[in-house]
Amino acid sequence: MTDPIFSVNITVMRWSHSLIPTLRENPKEAEVLSHRLLLRGGYIRPLASGIYNLLPLGWRVITRISRIIREEMDRIGGQEFYLSALSPKEIWVKTGRWEDYGELMFRLKDRKDREYALSPTHEEIVTQIAAKVIRSYRQLPQIWYQIQRKYRDELRPRGGMVRIREFLMKDSYSFDIDEEGLDRSFSLHREAYQRIFDRCKINYYLVEASGGVMGEGESEEFLAPSSSGEDFAVICNCGYQANLEVAQSASEPKEYHDEPVVKVHTPEKRTVEEVAGFLGVEKTRLVKTMIYIRNGRTIVLLIRGDRELNEEKLRRRFGLAIRPASGDEIKKLVGVEAGFVGPLGLEYEIYADLELRGARGMITGANERNYHIRGLNLERDVRVKEYLDLRRVGPGDHCIRCGQLLRIEPAMELGHIFKLGIKYSGPLGATVIDSNGKERPIVMGSYGIGLGRIMACLCEQTADDDGPNWPLQLAPYEVSIITINTNDRPQMETSEDVYNLCQKAGFATIWDERDEGPGVKFKDHDLAGIPIRIIIGPEGMKKERIDVKVKLLNRRLLLRKEDLISGLVELKKELSG
RNA sequence: CGGGGCGUAGCGCAGCGGAUAGCGCGCUUGGUUCGGGACCAAGAGGCCGGUGGUUCAAAUCCACUCGCCCCGACCA
Structure with a gap:
């Protein structure tokens, strides 16, 4: 370095020659804070809806996040893979997810008309590898991971890096001989994730969660409090923490006087709001009756008027195939339009929310247009097959464990760990010979972290009026x-x-x-x-x-x-x- | 997929009772400045998202289309 002003020494990182295209004004497409800041700071640029390019500054942040993730994954014995994004239809058909993923999956054909997916995740792919290369229980356990792009044709991309169609994910997969092994791998991941998020200096909750399309086993999520997230964390001081999708709250039953059933005229009153208003009663006095269909079978669900059904819970109990009946189907099945449906006299399977156990003196549809009935006594009048937890936790609800008031906070899902069991190893034939010489499917787990979301979330959590304040370890x-x-x-x-x-x-x-x-x-x-x-x-x-x-x-x-x-x-x- | 909004210079916007396209910021050149988005002067930069129509004449009116953003998508 000779003349400090005129020398051009490429080893010096000069701002003048770095690509940091900052924006003085807020781009109008960005509403979410992290989106605005990442755009303005020159970290990211959009290419198409839900598709972003990471510019040098953004990539440097991501690189630093990956470094931490790698260190912590390696620490629990993880081995890093580089897996293909393109995958043939067949392996997805074997596990049923070619169907299950539906429109969420990007699909394409090659010149010979063979069908492929742009992998939305890699369970099928690693399981296929395991099926080919793992023979004996002596090779287990294994933890495999990758930090790569995943593709999902989201219903609606939103919020900058919050929900995008091509995104960077660290995914790992554990392979064990039995459930105890899986438990071990699962808690290793839980600990690794806690270390990762701690080192990233991000605020988060570890909550009970639901597996969705991944599987029905036990799962936990890492949710970061964030106004731009799409989830809600239900939190209690006692330590109970759950995703709203699965959260439970203490029943708060309402006592009404038992009375005989009488039909009342409720002209054009269909919604809970209207009926309660018309009859001058609390919404808690009503029973909502909902008709669902599962593989052609009719299922009737009862829930108190002031409550909302939690469909995630339904899917967990009845499977992914359950769906609400259409207006026409309801008319055909019950003989009356939605709004006047009630459980009385229905010959279908009936399930009721736990909170309705023992409910008396209730009001519900009469299965006759413009009529409701009063005096419904669930135990006396309805053959309830089972009382289940069906309702969504709402504001003002109390903890199912300790009874304190629950908090419901908007949050962003950053990581999710699942116990898969043999959901994938079974259909894909990933088996090993156990110590007794018997062949058995490998017991698997799968564990994801969204790197872009960590960046977005951290950006929001640390930001002041002028910009983000990256922790030293992650700053560009x-x-x-x-x-x-x-x-x-x-x-x-x-x-x-x-x-x-x-x-x-x-x-x-x-x-x-x-x-x-x-x-x-x-x-x-x-x-x-x-x-x-x-x-x-x-x-x-x-x-x-x-x-x-x-x-x-x-x-x-x-x-x-x-x-x-x-x-x-x-x-x-x-x-x- | 339903509803709403928006496409005009790199960014943010005006122009939309038809005729020559404008402002601020940024950019280029020269000069003055230099501890929180400086000042002066001179410039460059546009197929007004696309296609078709109406008209002597379209950024502006009409139709279709594409793209982007927001809300919702079964809760009776």
């Missing part, structure tokens, strides 16, 4: 140097000195030597969220000190040049703690 650069006046030779020389010092000491450093006003540079550095900022300007020059600012610690240091590195090392320690 650890140190940035701003030269206030680039036409001032001493400032430039000092800056270059300082840059070299930082670089030699191993700090990921970027030097902003653009001939711009100071405000522009400060704003851009705010958007880049670099934790340690060194400012070389007239103030510091006069005092012969290096000005170091750390927003995260709310601290400003004025260091002698010879003390700079030890000072930075100190800060780094503090920021990493």
Whole structure:
């Protein structure tokens, strides 16, 4: 490095030659905070709906997240794979997911008209590998992982990086000989994930969850509190934490006087709201009757008027195939339009929500147009096959364990760990010979983390008015140097000195030597969220000190040049703690 | 898929009772500045998303279409 002003030394990370296309104004398509900030800071750029390119700054953040994930996966014995994204139809047909995934799956054909999927996940693929290469229980357990792109043709991509169609995911798969082994692999992953999210300095809840299309086994989710998330975490002080999809709350039964059944005229009153209003009773006095169909069988569900049905719970109990009956089907099955349906006299299987056990003096549809009935006594009048937990937890509900008031918080799903059992190994023939010489299917688990969501979530959780404040471990650069006046030779020389010092000491450093006003540079550095900022300007020059600012610690240091590195090392320690 | 909104310069927007397309920021050049999005001067930059129609004349009116964003998508 000769002339500090005119030298072009490519080993110096200069802002002027970095691609950090910041935006002064908010792009109008971005409403969600993280979306706005990531766009404005030059981390990401959209290519199509739900498809983003990661620019250098974004990729650097993702790289740092991956590094942590790799370290923690390796620590529990994980082995990293690189798997193909394109996969043939056949393996998906074998597990039934060619159907189950439906429109969510990207499909394509090759020139010979053979069908393929752009893999939305990789259970089938790793299981197929396991089927071919694993023979004996002696080779188990195994933990395989990958950090790669997954493809899902989402109903509606939204919120910037929140729900996208091509996304980066760390997925791992465990293979064990039995359930105990799976339990072990599962808790290893739980611990690894806790370490990962802790190291990312992200706030999260570990909650009970539902497997959805992945499988019906036990599963837990890592939800980060976030206003732009699509989930809700149900939280109790006692430690009960669950995704709203599966959360339960204490029943709060209402007692009404038992009375004989009488028909009442309720002209054009269909909804709970209307009926309760018309009859001048609380909504809790009504019983909603819902007709569902599962593989051609009719199922009747009863739930109290003020409650809502939780369909996720239905699917868990009755399988993915259950669906609500259409308006026409209801008319055909019950003989009356929805709105006047009631359980009385229905010859179908009837299930009722737990809260309705023993309910008396209730009001429900009369199965006759414009009529409801009063005085319904569930035990006396209806043959309920089983009382089940069917309702969705709502505001004001109390903990099923301890009775305290539950909190319901919007949250974003960052990670999900599942026990799959033999759902995939069975159909794909992934078996091993056990110690008794018997062939048995491998017991599997699967564990995902969305890297883009970690970035988005962290961006939101740490952001102030000016931009994100990445934790040191994940920031695109650890140190940035701003030269206030680039036409001032001493400032430039000092800056270059300082840059070299930082670089030699191993700090990921970027030097902003653009001939711009100071405000522009400060704003851009705010958007880049670099934790340690060194400012070389007239103030510091006069005092012969290096000005170091750390927003995260709310601290400003004025260091002698010879003390700079030890000072930075100190800060780094503090920021990493 | 239903509903709503939006496509005009790189970004944010105006123009939409038809005629020559405009503003701010950014960009280029020169100069002055330099501790929180500076100032002066001179410039460059547009198939007004696409197609078709109405008209002497269309960014503007009509039809279709494509793209993007938001809300919803069974809760009786």
